[in-house]
Amino acid sequence: xxxxxxxxxxxxxxxxxxxxxxxxxxxxxxxxxxxxxxxxxxxxxxxxxxxxxxxxxxxxxxxxxxxxxxxxxxxxxxxxxxxxxxxxxxxxxxxxxxxxxxxxxxxxxxxxxxxxxxxxxxxxxxxxxxxxxxxxxxxxxxxxxxxxxxxxxxxxxxxxxxxxxxxxxxxxxxxxxxxxxxxxxxxxxxxxxxxxxxxxxxxxxxxxxxxxxxxxxxxxxxxxxxxxxxxxxxxxxxxxxxxxxxxxxxxxxxxxxxxxxxxxxxxxxxxxxxxxxxxxxxxxxxxxxxxxxxxxxxxxxxxxxxxxxxxxxxxxxxxxxxxxxxxxxxxxxxxxxxxxxxxxxxxxxxxxxxxxxxxxxxxxxxxxxxxxxxxxxxxxxxxxxxxxxxxxxxxxxxxxxxxxxxxxxxxxxxxxxxxxxxxxxxxxxxxxxxxxxxxxxxxxxxxxxxxxxxxxxxxxxxxxxxxxxxxxx
Numbered sequence: 001x002x003x004x005x006x007x008x009x010x011x012x013x014x015x016x017x018x019x020x021x022x023x024x025x026x027x028x029x030x031x032x033x034x035x036x037x038x039x040x041x042x043x044x045x046x047x048x049x050x051x052x053x054x055x056x057x058x059x060x061x062x063x064x065x066x067x068x069x070x071x072x073x074x075x076x077x078x079x080x081x082x083x084x085x086x087x088x089x090x091x092x093x094x095x096x097x098x099x100x101x102x103x104x105x106x107x108x109x110x111x112x113x114x115x116x117x118x119x120x121x122x123x124x125x126x127x128x129x130x131x132x133x134x135x136x137x138x139x140x141x142x143x144x145x146x147x148x149x150x151x152x153x154x155x156x157x158x159x160x161x162x163x164x165x166x167x168x169x170x171x172x173x174x175x176x177x178x179x180x181x182x183x184x185x186x187x188x189x190x191x192x193x194x195x196x197x198x199x200x201x202x203x204x205x206x207x208x209x210x211x212x213x214x215x216x217x218x219x220x221x222x223x224x225x226x227x228x229x230x231x232x233x234x235x236x237x238x239x240x241x242x243x244x245x246x247x248x249x250x251x252x253x254x255x256x257x258x259x260x261x262x263x264x265x266x267x268x269x270x271x272x273x274x275x276x277x278x279x280x281x282x283x284x285x286x287x288x289x290x291x292x293x294x295x296x297x298x299x300x301x302x303x304x305x306x307x308x309x310x311x312x313x314x315x316x317x318x319x320x321x322x323x324x325x326x327x328x329x330x331x332x333x334x335x336x337x338x339x340x341x342x343x344x345x346x347x348x349x350x351x352x353x354x355x356x357x358x359x360x361x362x363x364x365x366x367x368x369x370x371x372x373x374x375x376x377x378x379x380x381x382x383x384x385x386x387x388x389x390x391x392x393x394x395x396x397x398x399x400x401x402x403x404x405x406x407x408x409x410x411x412x413x414x415x416x417x418x419x420x421x422x423x424x425x426x427x428x429x430x431x432x433x434x435x436x437x438x439x440x441x442x443x444x445x446x447x448x449x450x451x452x453x454x455x456x457x458x459x460x461x462x463x464x465x466x467x468x469x470x471x472x473x
Contacts, residue, residue, distance in 0.1 A: 043114045048094075052115050054458040055090065056155040057083045064142045079126055084116040085135035089443070091115060092132060093428045093451040099132040136435070140443030148446075149332045152453065153357040159460040160328045163358040167326050167365040167413040168334065168350040170343035171421045172307045173445050174319040176432040180297035182281055183234060186241045187220045188299050189274040193248040196271075200252075200261055209251060216244050238285055245278050273302045294339075303438040307340050319433060320445060325350045326417045327358060330453050331424075336442060344369040348378055365409035387413065420452065428452045 043049045061082045069075050070082075080088060091112060092102055106112045107125050120126070157163070178184070194213050201209060223229065223237050252271070256263065263271065277296050283289045296302050297318055307317045323335040323346045334350050335341070347370050354361040363385045371388040379386050387409035425431045430448040435441035 039110075039114070043111055046111045048111045048115045050462060051090075051094065051454060051458050052087075054156075054454050054461060055087075056151060057086060059151045059155070060148055061086050063144065063147065064139065067138060079118060079128070079131060080116060080135065082139075084118060085139060087116045088132055088135050089139060089447045090451050090454065093430075093448045094455070096427070096429045100129045102132055103129050133440075136440045136443050140439040143443055143446060145333050145336065145446060148450075149353070149357060152450070153330075153332070156330060156453070156457050157358070159457050159464070160330055160358075162328050164360050165327070165363040165365075165409075165412070166350070166354045166361060167409070167417045168323065168343075168347065168370065169326075169367055169413065169417050169421075170321060170323040170346075172309060172317040172319050172321050173425070173430050173433055173448075174317050175298075175301055175304050175441065176434040177298045177301060177304070177318060180318065182238055182284070183220070183223065183241070185277055185297065185299070186238060186245060186281055187216075189277050190216065190241060190245045190248060192270060192299060193245065193252055193274055196263075196267060197248065197252045197255065200255060200259075204259060211244075211247060211251065216241065235285060238281065242278060242282055242285065245274070249275065249278070270299065273299055300436070301441075303338050305339050320441060322445065322449075323350070324417070324420075324449075325353050326420065327354065329416050329420070329456055331417075331420055331449055332357065333446065333449060336445070338438065342369070343367075344372055344375065347375045351378075351382070351384065363405070363409060365413040367413070385409075424448050424452045 044053065064082050064086075065071075066082060067078070070078055088102070091106075092099070095102065095105065097105065103126050106116065107120065110119075113119055153160075194209075194211070197209055201207070219237060219240065223233065226233075249271075255261070273296060277299070280292045280295060284292055295306060297306060298304055304318050307319065307321050308315065309317050320336060320338050321340060321343075322333055323341075323343050325332045325334045332353065334353050335343075335346050347364075347366060350366075351361050351364060354364075361382075361384055364379065365387040371386075376386075376388060379388075385405055387406045389406070428448040428451050430445060433441050433444050435444040
């Protein structure tokens with residue numbers, strides 16, 4: 001009897017505590033809903049709130065027009081404004097999550113909602129998982145990197161020291177695609193052409209085409225499974241696949257012409273890329289050209305080009321090449337291209353960007369590839385000290401005098417600038433860019449770099465606040 005009483009008593013105490021705990025939670029929610037300023041203060045104390053204060057959202061989105069739905073007011077009310085869409089892109093790279101997971105996190109996290117400028121009611125849930133993709137496309141179409149660099153530099157200027165010293169280097173942000181080989185790209189063209197042909201034959205209720213598709217699929221699969229892929233075997237199979245691809249292209253053209261079928265724009269573009277792949281690989285296999293110019297390496301991303309980097313573990317990379325200017329650890333995109341370019345020819349443009357953002361440039365560091373005679377002459381005329389090793393008549397006169405300065409500039413470039421590449425790729429979702437077209441890939445890379453900069457500025461702002469508070473105390 002005593003044991004039962006004890007059990008009931010302990011259960012009653014736990015129940016009472018749980019009720020009190022639930023009551024406190026409900027009361028806190030009511031208070032936050034009734035007093036918005038309390039919620040705002042609480043938000044600004046969080047990590048996301050601190051990041052939010054470091055980004056001048058209103059100025060950044062000033063020249064981005066409203067989407068048609070928001071402009072006309074027709075249809076259902078949109079979840080996010082342009083500023084909210086911009087914040088959504090920052091959140092994606094800050095949290096390194098997929099689009100679906102990002103929406104799920106926003107549905108359950110009030111601080112993320114505040115960051116994006118919305119406040120969901122208890123019974124409201126965002127079900128549209130395509131919102132991040134929509135805003136990535138929309139902002140990508142209106143993205144003016146030069147203008148955003150100026151706005152960011154002006155807002156972050158109080159937290160940037162040594163504004164007269166800069167460094168420059170280029171890197172490749174790799175795109176998310178399998179390593180391309182001639183066999184793979186030609187077979188992909190065969191597969192896509194065959195699927196299109198079958199699709200239109202099925203629509204018109206025609207029999208399947210007799211082109212021995214299964215035979216060539218088996219040949220491709222067997223080749224891919226072999227461990228030792230000799231050049232002889234590769235060339236032999238490539239010739240067979242090229243012949244098969246040409247036959248499929250002719251069959252599709254004959255069928256569409258006969259039945260007066262007009263391919264949609266997307267499919268028409270795909271077929272143009274497939275024909276280009278055929279021409280490129282045919283010319284290479286039969287010895288008409290030694291090197292393929294503007295080689296297509298992916299039919300899903302035809303804008304991607306091979307970027308020869310010359311690294312020990314990765315000679316060629318596939319993605320966008322970006323020349324970056326860095327000032328006190330804050331990076332700015334100087335030049336963006338999907339084609340390979342010589343970054344050594346971009347030194348003058350980098351110094352012009354420095355002057356445009358922060359005024360006078362007195363010191364500039366860069367890799368050896370930038371140390372051309374033209375760049376040396378330009379820097380000497382502009383009285384800019386560089387980390388380039390002196391040569392010729394200057395070597396003996398300046399080798400000792402400028403050694404300490406060159407060492408400091410080299411250290412800044414090698415540690416801070418080179419380190420920022422790894423930081424962005426490992427911590428801000430730029431390891432493999434998973435965007436699906438040229439516009440969204442540009443947007444993806446820009447926001448990865450921008451979010452990394454905003455995080456650095458946030459840490460500096462908080463450090464200055466702590467210093468000010470300690471001095472006041």
